[in-house]
Amino acid sequence: MASPDPAMLTLIDETLSNIPEDWGMITVDTANKELIMNPDLILIDVRRAEEVQKTGIITGALNIPLEEFIARKTEWPADKATKIVIYCSGGHRSTIAMTILWSYGYRDVRSLIS
Template identity: 35%
Template sequence: MNDITPEELKQRQAAGETPIILDVRETWENEEGRIEGSQNIPLGSLPEKIADLEELKDQEIIVHCKGGGRSASAKALLTQHGFSHVRNLLGGYSAYKAQ
């Protein structure tokens, strides 16, 4: 599935959509600022938390970090575990916040 731009995500949120947003930054980064409605699971904890996300396997999940690197790794990990609609937020939280 194609990745998503900050503009597209903000448009969808403005239209009232509530996509599943997974923040894979560290907890302290999330505490400094977050995307409304996002769930924080740091990338290092993701492998042990995958079972908790099992019911989301067929739903769209938008993953993000600060700039896009860690979330690309998270997207790959989730895809390997059978998640079929994972999208990386291009530019990460930094790009989202700059919009």
């Protein structure tokens, strides 16, 4: 497994420290409505494989565990304007993944909250 880039971790920490409360978040209800209106919305599950095996995955979602997220960036949408919703089991990892995508130039990325 690749080691995290210290500069990237610093950038993520700075970004997370400066975003307003609820910025980039989306509720389950809103995400469901958006999926109906935009079936091309990309869902990314950043939970580990054993979590997905235990509880399942939303149909059509990509599973890219946070620990592998940057190493597997070739699986991210090529179009940085793509609407993306990221989720995990509690919101922390999805917020980190959202911030990583923002740092790579993706702008329509939100983290699913319960």
